[in-house]
Amino acid sequence: MEYLEAYAHRFDIIRHVRFGEKVVGLEYVGPDQEEMEAWDLWGGTGDGFAGAGRGVWHVTVEKEDGAKEEHVMDFVVLCLGRFSGLPKIPSFSENKGPEAFNGKVIHSMDLAKMGSSVAAEYVKGKHIIVIGFLKSALDVAAECADINGAELPCTMIVRTKRWNLPDFSAWGISFGYYYFNRFSELLFHKPGEGIMLSLLATLLSPLRWVISKFVESYIKKITPIKKYGMVPDHSFFQAMSSSLFALLPENFYDRVKNESIILKNSKSFEFCKDGIILEGESVPIKADLVIFATGFKGDEKLRTIFKSPSLQKIVTGSLENTVPLYRECINPRIPQMAIIGYSESLSNLYTSEIRAMWLTHLLDGGFQLPSIKLMEEDVKKWDKYMKEYSHEYYRRSSIGIIHIWYNDQLCKDMGYNPKRKKGFLSELFMPYGPNDYIGLGSKKE
Numbered sequence: 001m002e003y004l005e006a007y008a009h010r011f012d013i014i015r016h017v018r019f020g021e022k023v024v025g026l027e028y029v030g031p032d033q034e035e036m037e038a039w040d041l042w043g044g045t046g047d048g049f050a051g052a053g054r055g056v057w058h059v060t061v062e063k064e065d066g067a068k069e070e071h072v073m074d075f076v077v078l079c080l081g082r083f084s085g086l087p088k089i090p091s092f093s094e095n096k097g098p099e100a101f102n103g104k105v106i107h108s109m110d111l112a113k114m115g116s117s118v119a120a121e122y123v124k125g126k127h128i129i130v131i132g133f134l135k136s137a138l139d140v141a142a143e144c145a146d147i148n149g150a151e152l153p154c155t156m157i158v159r160t161k162r163w164n165l166p167d168f169s170a171w172g173i174s175f176g177y178y179y180f181n182r183f184s185e186l187l188f189h190k191p192g193e194g195i196m197l198s199l200l201a202t203l204l205s206p207l208r209w210v211i212s213k214f215v216e217s218y219i220k221k222i223t224p225i226k227k228y229g230m231v232p233d234h235s236f237f238q239a240m241s242s243s244l245f246a247l248l249p250e251n252f253y254d255r256v257k258n259e260s261i262i263l264k265n266s267k268s269f270e271f272c273k274d275g276i277i278l279e280g281e282s283v284p285i286k287a288d289l290v291i292f293a294t295g296f297k298g299d300e301k302l303r304t305i306f307k308s309p310s311l312q313k314i315v316t317g318s319l320e321n322t323v324p325l326y327r328e329c330i331n332p333r334i335p336q337m338a339i340i341g342y343s344e345s346l347s348n349l350y351t352s353e354i355r356a357m358w359l360t361h362l363l364d365g366g367f368q369l370p371s372i373k374l375m376e377e378d379v380k381k382w383d384k385y386m387k388e389y390s391h392e393y394y395r396r397s398s399i400g401i402i403h404i405w406y407n408d409q410l411c412k413d414m415g416y417n418p419k420r421k422k423g424f425l426s427e428l429f430m431p432y433g434p435n436d437y438i439g440l441g442s443k444k445e
C-alpha cells in the first residue's frame with residue numbers, strides 16, 4: 001500500500017483520479033459498423049486517435065449516490081482488473097447448490113472486503129469449508145485455521161492439485177535462473193520465431209523436461225504433497241507457463257499436519273442442508289460457512305462494460321481462442337481503446353508498467369501499428385503459443401515464461417534496444433526483471 005501511495009505521489013496521479021465513480025457503460029460513437037469492418041488500419045488511419053474522421057467514446061459514469069454522468073473521450077484505457085470484482089462461482093444442478101444449504105456461502109472477495117479484524121471475527125467459531133487450492137484459497141484457509149485451530153478444522157476442497165511453492169527457488173537456485181532468462185526461453189517455441197530458434201526449441205525440449213522434473217523433485221521433498229495425495233497431474237513447466245501456482249502461506253503444511261486444515265480431493269460436490277457432499281460419497285462434510293475461492297470472471301467484466309452487443313462480442317473474441325489483443329494490449333477491431341492488465345504474468349505490476357510505457361509511446365506518435373490483417377496474424381501466433389503451453393488454460397493469456405520475448409517486441413516497437421544486459425553470458429543466463437527496463441519511458445537510447 002505504501003509503495004502504491006508513493007508511486008501515485010511520485011507521478012502526481014491522485015489529482016487525475018475521480019474516486020467513488022464507476023463506469024457503467026461505454027459506447028463508441030463514430031463511423032458505422034460497415035465502415036469499421038472495411039478498415040485496413042486500426043481506427044482507419046493506424047493512429048491512436050484515429051485522425052480527423054475519428055469517433056469518440058461516450059463513457060457513462062455512476063456516482064455513489066446513483067447519479068449518472070456522461071463524458072466524451074478520445075481514448076479509453078481499460079484496466080478493470082482480471083482478478084477482482086466479479087466472482088466466479090461454479091454452477092450446480094437444481095436444489096444441489098447453495099440454496100439447499102442452511103449455512104452461509106460467500107466468495108473469498110467478500111471476506112477480503114471485510115478487512116482483517118472483521119473477517120477474523122466473522123470466521124471465528126465456525127465450521128468452514130474452502131473451495132479451491134490457489135492463492136486466495138490458501139490464504140483464507142490458513143487464516144481460518146489460525147483462528148479456529150484443530151477443534152474446528154477448516155476443510156479445503158481441491159479439484160485440481162497445484163504446484164504451490166514455499167518460495168521462488170529450488171535446490172538453492174532462484175527460479176530466475178530456471179525460467180526468466182534468455183536461455184530458458186530457448187527451450188520452447190515462441191510466437192513469430194524463425195527457423196533456427198524453432199529448431200533449437202525442438203532440440204532443447206528434453207532439457208525443459210529435466211528442469212521441470214528437477215523443480216518438482218524439490219517441491220516434493222520440501223512439502224509433504226506426496227503424503228497428502230497432493231502431487232499435481234501436470235508438469236511444473238505447465239504451471240509456470242499458465243501462471244497457475246501460488247506461494248504457500250508460511251508453515252502451511254504444519255497446519256495440515258496438526259489437522260487445523262484438512263485437504264480433500266474431489267472433482268465435484270453438491271450442497272445439502274448441513275454442508276456439502278463430495279462426488280462418490282454419501283456422508284456430508286458439515287459446515288456453517290462455505291467460502292468459494294474459485295476466482296473471477298475477468299472476461300465477463302470486460303465484455304459487459306460495452307453497450308453495443310457487437311463490441312461485447314469482439315472484445316473477448318470466441319471462447320475457442322485467446323482474447324484477441326495485439327501485444328496483449330490493442331484489439332485490432334476496436335479503435336481508440338487499449339486494455340491493460342488482461343493478459344497476466346508472474347509479476348503483473350512489472351508487466352502492466354512496461355505495457356503502459358508501450359501504450360504512451362504509441363499515443364505519442366512514437367511508432368505506428370501494422371495493418372489490422374498483420375495484427376490479427378500476430379494475435380493468431382500468440383494464440384497458438386498459449387494453446388501449446390497453457391493447454392486448457394489458454395484463455396488466461398499468460399506470458400509468464402515468455403516475458404523477455406514479449407518485452408523484446410515492445411522494446412523494438414518503441415525503438416529501444418531489447419538486449420538490456422552487459423556481456424554475452426549475462427545476456428544469455430542472467431534473470432531478467434523490472435530493473436532491466438529502468439529508463440525505458442524517459443528518453444530514447
Ligand SMILES: Cc1cc2nc3c(=O)[nH]c(=O)nc-3n(C[C@H](O)[C@H](O)[C@H](O)COP(=O)(O)OP(=O)(O)OC[C@H]3O[C@@H](n4cnc5c(N)ncnc54)[C@H](O)[C@@H]3O)c2cc1C
Pocket residue numbers: 021022023024079080081082083084085135136305340341345346347348349352
Ligand atoms: C489473492 C490474490 C493474490 C495475488 N497476488 C499477486 C501477486 O503476488 N503478484 C501479481 O503480480 N499479481 C497478483 N495478483 C493478481 C492481481 O490481481 C494483480 O496483479 C493486480 O491487482 C492487477 O492490477 P490491476 O490494476 O490490473 O487490477 P485490479 O487491482 O483488480 O484493479 C482494477 C481496478 O479497476 C476498478 N474498476 C473495475 N471496474 C470498474 C468500473 N467499471 N468502473 C470504475 N472502476 C472499475 C476496480 O475497482 C479496481 O480498483 C493476485 C490476485 C489475487 C486475487
